[in-house]
Amino acid sequence: MTLTIADENRVRTLTLDRPEALNAFDEELYDATTVALRAAAEDAEVSVVLLTGTGRSFSAGTDLAEMQARITDPGFTPGQYGFLGLVDALAEFPKPLICAVNGFGIGIGATILGFADLAFMATTARLKCPFTSLGVAPEAASSYLLPQLVGRQNAAWMLMSSEWISAQEAHRMGLVWKVCEPDDLLPEARRHAEVLASRPLSSLMAVKRTMTAPLAAGIAAARDRENACFAELMGSADNASALADFNQPKS
Template sequence: MTLLIDDENRVRTITLNRPDALNAFNEALYDATAEALLAAADDPEVAVVMITGAGRAFSAGQDLGDMQERITNPDFVQGAHGFPGLITALSQFPKPLICAVNGVGLGIGTTILGYADLAFMSSTARLKCPFTSLGVAPEAASSYLLPQLIGRQNAAWLLMSSEWVDATEALRMGLVWRVSEPDELITDARKHAEVLASRPISSLMAVKQTMTEPAKPEIAAATARENAFFEKLMGAAANAEALADFHRGKS
């Protein structure tokens, strides 16, 4: 199973479950996560959703094997939701969303934090947006959401440098709200999730909608800009070289 789902005290925990692939997103995981968010949105017994990862990673981002196949295989089969559907599900999710970053987070494993209402991070975890090292554009409306969340210069470094950011730096930036010791992360995140889940769902949703509604047109516009650049850059020289280096490293 690419996802594990657990319900307790009106908190639904969604655990990305491709630990051997460091929870990298392939089409199946994009689809399963989007479906899980849509189901949680419609479930009257779910007040809060928490996303975390199985094993030592939160998510290693896009599965680069999938990216390579998308470029080279004309018969590549996209998922029913795929990456665009996951981003839509995140941007439209009407209830509190908590991320518990238990290990490395690359790409969407970092940019998903732009959609989190609260983000918790293990003190040993690290985050990276590897877009320039892959020769591609930003994704997931991160070009809009991250400057809003952490300020222009922090976002510029994160999106342009392709360098790791540790938990101390992520907290300083405001990329995450709390840092916990590894064995306390889920307990800490759940404790706060259950405080929220004890409140009326209708009120939680009203608060979230009033906070997020103004950003929705900006998210859509940023996504369109990013997609246009991504289409132009994916498969171009810098991206092809980066993917070739990746595959040489695996062989």
């Protein structure tokens, strides 16, 4: 099981649960999370989804061993939904989505915050968008959503530098709403989730729909641009070299 699901007081908590891989998304986890979000969207007993991770990582992003296998292994079998399916589910999710970043978030573990309605982050957590260090392009409409959230220059630094962003910096930028001590993170995120879940679901969904509708065309266009750039750069000399170096056994 790579994803655990728990319901309480109309809040469905999805916990990324691959601690041995720092909750990196392999094809199985992409599919499981996509299915879980779609199920929550359809379930009238669920008003809010809270997404977090287990262990010391929120998510280490896409499993880079699988990314390399996609390039080098002719027999690689992609999942049913994969990365693009998860981003579809996030973009279409009609209910409040709360992220509780318990540890470091890399790649999709950071860019997923562009789809969060509220984001909480532990004081010890950090974020990184490693695209330039891997020789690839941005993902998950982050080239559009991050400038909307944090301003162009903050977004440019995050997407171009491949440097770590502290919880305090993410809060200053406006990428996360509240920073909590690690032991307080989930209780605080859950407390706020339950406040929202106590409101009429139809009203929650109407608020979200009216807030996100103006962004839909921009998200779709950004994803098309990003996917085209990603396809162009994936497997390039820079990308292949970065992945090979990353996946080499460390002494």
